Amino acid sequence: MSDAGADVTAPREVSAPVAAPLALALIGTGGVGRNVTRLVRGRPQYRLAAAYSRNPTHQRQDIGSLAGGGPLGVTVSGDRNSVLEAGADVLLVATTSFLSEVADHIEAGLAAGMDVLTTAEEAAFPWILDEALATRLHQAALAAGRSVLGAGLNPGFIFDTLLLTASAIAWDVRSIAIRRVVDVSGFSATVQQRLGIGFTADEFAGGVAEERITGHIGFPQSFHLAAASMGKSIQRIDKAFEPLLAAENLAGASLTVRAGTTGGFVQRYTAYCDDAPWMSAEFVAHVAPGSVGCRTTDEITIDGYNGLHLTLDPGCQPQLGTAAMLANVMPRLREAPAGFITVADLRIPHTRPSSATFD
Numbered sequence: 001m002s003d004a005g006a007d008v009t010a011p012r013e014v015s016a017p018v019a020a021p022l023a024l025a026l027i028g029t030g031g032v033g034r035n036v037t038r039l040v041r042g043r044p045q046y047r048l049a050a051a052y053s054r055n056p057t058h059q060r061q062d063i064g065s066l067a068g069g070g071p072l073g074v075t076v077s078g079d080r081n082s083v084l085e086a087g088a089d090v091l092l093v094a095t096t097s098f099l100s101e102v103a104d105h106i107e108a109g110l111a112a113g114m115d116v117l118t119t120a121e122e123a124a125f126p127w128i129l130d131e132a133l134a135t136r137l138h139q140a141a142l143a144a145g146r147s148v149l150g151a152g153l154n155p156g157f158i159f160d161t162l163l164l165t166a167s168a169i170a171w172d173v174r175s176i177a178i179r180r181v182v183d184v185s186g187f188s189a190t191v192q193q194r195l196g197i198g199f200t201a202d203e204f205a206g207g208v209a210e211e212r213i214t215g216h217i218g219f220p221q222s223f224h225l226a227a228a229s230m231g232k233s234i235q236r237i238d239k240a241f242e243p244l245l246a247a248e249n250l251a252g253a254s255l256t257v258r259a260g261t262t263g264g265f266v267q268r269y270t271a272y273c274d275d276a277p278w279m280s281a282e283f284v285a286h287v288a289p290g291s292v293g294c295r296t297t298d299e300i301t302i303d304g305y306n307g308l309h310l311t312l313d314p315g316c317q318p319q320l321g322t323a324a325m326l327a328n329v330m331p332r333l334r335e336a337p338a339g340f341i342t343v344a345d346l347r348i349p350h351t352r353p354s355s356a357t358f359d
């Protein structure tokens, strides 16, 4: 609220409210769940309350130790109900990319009285994929008086929060182009295989045809979120998906890529509005970008009157950027309107103080 017009001769007494830490429950203790744990453990504004994993090797471990630090006194449970009943404020669902696979966790979290944040890329703008399911989840959120949000780094930040924020200085937007070169070597073998890493050209083509190999998921969601925010209507989205075969063996943390198999891929998406290209994306993902002459980068070009070209160099580190974005949107989610919302409905997220040091 603006202070314009306030009586400056009568200073107000402002006592900052002492807020209780935001209590967080996790479903999924993979890379995202563990990195968020690492991040919030040093922040007094957060308290990790409970964690669920279906993975028997994670169950019964302390989540702090599993995440690579000292114990936090929270044991990873294989009983989802016990995690739902832990009295947390926010439930983070970090399991898969698919709305249908996180829907039950979302509904259970809402029924338990929590705001729900999920990294499922399809949840960033769910109406374009399954309007009936999105509406059901929206109604469940309204009935619970809570919010549901799909977010992360991409979708969530680069194509969305950052793009929309950058567009704030544009007088008009004729077209948008985003280019990312991403090092995907830090993802789990499950995520890398779903992306399309480690396959021969034939296996890659077969996997794409059968939709087992998807590449990065979330371009249509990000495009529609941008279009809805900027008053555009997308007619169609063209896409291309090409493998990048490794010339030599590439040893990664999760997978070793053999020479002749996919070390990465390129995706190109173009959304058309008013019979012309309006938003495009080139996405190069690789376990060793340097081996194909690339370095990581994130570039946003807004063509229009007072448009801009924004470059992040080096490009955003996917695991670290995702964990930070998730932690930083949680307080925004707590104050957001009820319903299935998007990052465009949030106040600007920003970092919070931390007592931890990282290396």
Ligand SMILES: NC(=O)c1ccc[n+]([C@@H]2O[C@H](COP(=O)([O-])OP(=O)(O)OC[C@H]3O[C@@H](n4cnc5c(N)ncnc54)[C@H](OP(=O)(O)O)[C@@H]3O)[C@@H](O)[C@H]2O)c1
Pocket: 027, 028, 029, 030, 031, 032, 033, 053, 054, 055, 056, 094, 095, 096, 097, 098, 101, 119, 120, 121, 151, 152, 153, 154, 155, 156, 187, 188, 190, 191, 322
């Ligand atoms: N929006 C974004 O910017 C963004 C950023 C990062 C990740 N993501 C997405 O978020 C998801 C999680 O990422 P991650 O890096 O944490 O993956 P990950 O390291 O593979 O971990 C996923 C965890 O979820 C568990 N899981 C998988 N399917 C499940 C299900 N149906 N029910 C319960 N648990 C399940 C897995 O159990 P097991 O160990 O038993 O397999 C694993 O522990 C991925 O789909 C990824 O694409 C999105």
